[in-house]
Amino acid sequence: MPWRWILAYVAATFFAFPQPIGDDFVLDLGLVLAPVAPALLLVALRGVAPGRALRVGFVAGWLAHAALLHWAYVATVSYGHAPVIAGVLAPFGMALYPALFIAGFAGVAGLLAQRGLANPFLLAAAWVTFEWLRSWVLTGFGWGTLGYAWHAGTSFTAALAGVYGLSFLVVWLGALISRPVSKWLPRAALLLVGAHAALALTYDSVLEGQHIPLSDGKRIRVAALQGNIDQDAKWTPEAFEDTLQAYEDLTRRAAADGAQLIAWPETAVPAPLAIPELHDRIADLAREVKTPLVVGAIGVDFDAQGRPIAHYDSAFVFSHEGVLLDRYDKTHLVPFGEYLPLRPLLGSFIRAIATGSIANDVSAGEGVRAIDVPLANGESIRVGIPICYELIFPDLVRRFAADRAEILVGITNDAWYGRTGSPHQFLAMTALRSAETALPGVRAANTGVSALIGADGRAFARTRIFERDLLVGDVELPAEPPLTPYAAYGDRFAHACAVATVLASCFALLRGRKQS
Numbered sequence: 459m460p461w462r463w464i465l466a467y468v469a470a471t472f473f474a475f476p477q478p479i480g481d482d483f484v485l486d487l488g489l490v491l492a493p494v495a496p497a498l499l500l501v502a503l504r505g506v507a508p509g510r511a512l513r514v515g516f517v518a519g520w521l522a523h524a525a526l527l528h529w530a531y532v533a534t535v536s537y538g539h540a541p542v543i544a545g546v547l548a549p550f551g552m553a554l555y556p557a558l559f560i561a562g563f564a565g566v567a568g569l570l571a572q573r574g575l576a577n578p579f580l581l582a583a584a585w586v587t588f589e590w591l592r593s594w595v596l597t598g599f600g601w602g603t604l605g606y607a608w609h610a611g612t613s614f615t616a617a618l619a620g621v622y623g624l625s626f627l628v629v630w631l632g633a634l635i636s637r638p639v640s641k642w643l644p645r646a647a648l649l650l651v652g653a654h655a656a657l658a659l660t661y662d663s664v665l666e667g668q669h670i671p672l673s674d675g676k677r678i679r680v681a682a683l684q685g686n687i688d689q690d691a692k693w694t695p696e697a698f699e700d701t702l703q704a705y706e707d708l709t710r711r712a713a714a715d716g717a718q719l720i721a722w723p724e725t726a727v728p729a730p731l732a733i734p735e736l737h738d739r740i741a742d743l744a745r746e747v748k749t750p751l752v753v754g755a756i757g758v759d760f761d762a763q764g765r766p767i768a769h770y771d772s773a774f775v776f777s778h779e780g781v782l783l784d785r786y787d788k789t790h791l792v793p794f795g796e797y798l799p800l801r802p803l804l805g806s807f808i809r810a811i812a813t814g815s816i817a818n819d820v821s822a823g824e825g826v827r828a829i830d831v832p833l834a835n836g837e838s839i840r841v842g843i844p845i846c847y848e849l850i851f852p853d854l855v856r857r858f859a860a861d862r863a864e865i866l867v868g869i870t871n872d873a874w875y876g877r878t879g880s881p882h883q884f885l886a887m888t889a890l891r892s893a894e895t896a897l898p899g900v901r902a903a904n905t906g907v908s909a910l911i912g913a914d915g916r917a918f919a920r921t922r923i924f925e926r927d928l929l930v931g932d933v934e935l936p937a938e939p940p941l942t943p944y945a946a947y948g949d950r951f952a953h954a955c956a957v958a959t960v961l962a963s964c965f966a967l968l969r970g971r972k973q974s
Contacts, residue, residue: 463502464518470495471522474607476882482922484882488607495522495604496585496632499560500567504636508568515564520557524549526602526883532876537689555599559588566963573966578633580962583955585629586622590952593851597793600850601883604628609886609893613914616893617942619951620852626955677934678839678865681712681720682902682910686926689873689905693728701728706743708928713747715930718833720751721902724771724846724871727755731774732766737782745780748834752843752902754869757785759821768821771796773843773869778834787823788845790854795847796820826854828863839864839935842897846870849888852944859895859945864935866897866911871904881907881923889915896940898933913940 474491476484499518503511527549535545566584570576585604593600605624615623685704691697705726712720731737731753744751757772770787777783793799797819832838842858842865849855849868858866868888872881885907892899893915901909906923910931921927 459514459517460502460506463498464514464521467495467498467502467518468522468525470498471602472525474604475526475602475879476886477879478877478882478923481877486610486882489610492604492607492628493631493635496581496629497636499564500581500633500636503564503567503571505571506568508565508572511568512561512565515567516557516561518564519560520550520553522560523553523556523602526879527552529875529878529880532878533874536876537874552599555596556592556602559592562591563588566959569963569966573969575962575966575969576633578630578637580958581633582626582630583958583962586626586952586955587959589625590622590949590956593853597790598851600852606883606886606890609890609915613893613896616890616915617896617944620856620894620944620949621890622852622949622952622955626951676837676937677932678833679716679718679930679932680865680867680900680910681715681717681928681930682900682908682921683708683712683720683722683726684903684906684908684921684925684927684929685723685726686905686924687726687873689871692725692873692904698728701726702739704926708926709743709747709749709751712928712930713749717749717930718835719831719839719841719867719900720747720749721867721869721900722751722753723902723904723908724754724773724869725756726869726904727753730756730758730766730769731772732758732760740774741776741780741782743780744776744778748778750778750783750831750833751776752841752867752869754845754871754902757787769818770823771820771845772823773845773867775829775831775841775843777832783831784829786827786829786843786845787821788848789823789826790848790851791820791822792847826857826861828858828861840939841865841867843867843869844891849884849891852891852894853948855891856895856945856948859897859939859941862939863895863897864939865933866892866895866899868899868901869903870901872907873905877923881905885909885917885920889917894942895945896936896942898935900933 470491474488474495476486479485502514506514530548530552531545534540534548535542563585567581570580589603603621605621608624608628612624683705687701705722709720729736740753753774755772755774757770758766759768761767773786775783791797828840828842830838831841840863842863844855875881888901889911892911896913898913899911906921908929909917909920910929911917919929919931
């Protein structure tokens with residue numbers, strides 16, 4: 459095993475994503491280190507046969523993603539109350555899944571190199587292919603998708619091809635710097651990077667023009683509440699009243715600051731809103747502040763006899779008149795967190811750690827859809843409300859835009875992750891969803907990072923982590939929802955990369971080994 463290159467790849471991957479240094483500083487080196495990571499992996503694979511390349515890629519991907527997923531220790535031990543050994547093993551267990559896809563890329567890269575076909579474009583296409591597969595195989599898990607490391611200032615590429623377009627550019631550059639360079643490659647690299655920068659600046663300037671003086675001047679003042687409720691106390695009866703009072707106080711403060719739409723985090727109300735007294739209390743609050751509320755709580759379905767038959771991780775939308783307008787149920791759940799796969803086989807050994815106050819699995823909602831919300835001024839706004847885990851799936855979130863959403867209101871509870879890099883990386887993913895769809899965003903997180911995000915994917919206001927706080931600010935809405943190429947067509951670019959990868963691999967197999 460080429461250990462020095464593998465370990466260098468692990469370090470570059472880890473620091474390519476936002477990592478906190480103390481309480482007040484986040485180290486974000488992705489623009490520099492993101493291309494370095496695949497370059498180091500490709501160096502580790504140089505001269506390695508496809509079979510061994512699979513093994514090298516698996517080990518490298520396993521260690522790199524175990525480092526990125528270090529927050530799993532906090533989730534399992536600090537809040538899941540599992541034994542320490544389970545917490546130590548958790549990141550390595552979770553990392554097995556992405557490691558399989560890094561191994562797949564490495565195997566294809568080894569095959570292409572052996573046949574003399576490993577040019578930067580095909581290597582970048584192969585990387586995107588396996589990242590895209592990782593986003594949906596066995597329900598998918600896209601944490602650590604390399605394009606997220608370039609979350610800052612990349613709205614043009616994100617709007618065109620989503621996070622996979624960014625991954626393509628990152629790996630293409632990494633492949634260039636990993637190999638002996640011919641005379642024409644530096645010029646081609648400079649030309650293409652320059653063209654991308656020019657297009658990105660042009661596109662960003664157009665969005666910047668929409669960000670302040672829109673053609674019809676439509677804007678909305680929104681609020682994100684951050685209650686900072688400790689995860690251990692959240693579901694206890696003793697903390698229930700204090701939790702509600704905290705969010706009620708924040709709501710009144712937000713309304714006094716002119717908020718026209720107020721977002722509470724995921725499961726901010728740690729109980730079913732089917733309880734009449736609880737429903738009435740939230741409705742009365744919305745009526746009091748004369749402001750629509752998006753409230754995270756538990757949704758329940760009942761049978762004909764009034765018995766609960768399903769529980770959901772839900773967002774309840776109350777009008778400024780206190781009427782419950784609609785309920786959106788989270789559609790993409792966290793395996794082993796909100797439900798247990800293969801429950802008949804595994805149920806006696808493992809339990810889902812995030813089921814909160816209910817004993818059984820959380821149920822999935824019927825599908826992604828946006829919700830019309832009337833405002834107190836007589837206007838209305840169409841809102842997409844991705845809930846927590848859904849925000850890491852670009853194709854899922856872009857369906858809110860396809861359903862004519864004008865704003866994304868992401869609600870989440872990141873208390874599970876403690877003071878790790880996870881909340882900051884999650885914010886980067888959430889911001890990229892706005893860049894992909896050209897829709898402004900609100901991120902309401904229980905313990906942070908909460909944020910207000912422009913249509914260009916830049917978070918222009920954010921909270922500190924683990925502090926009770928609120929954000930109130932204006933976001934500009936498009937005159938018409940600007941259906942970006944990515945929002946309209948989804949992962950077509952990734953599909954094209956997959957076709958190219960399959961064709962190149964088949965050709966390589968038929969071509970035979972390159973003669974030296």
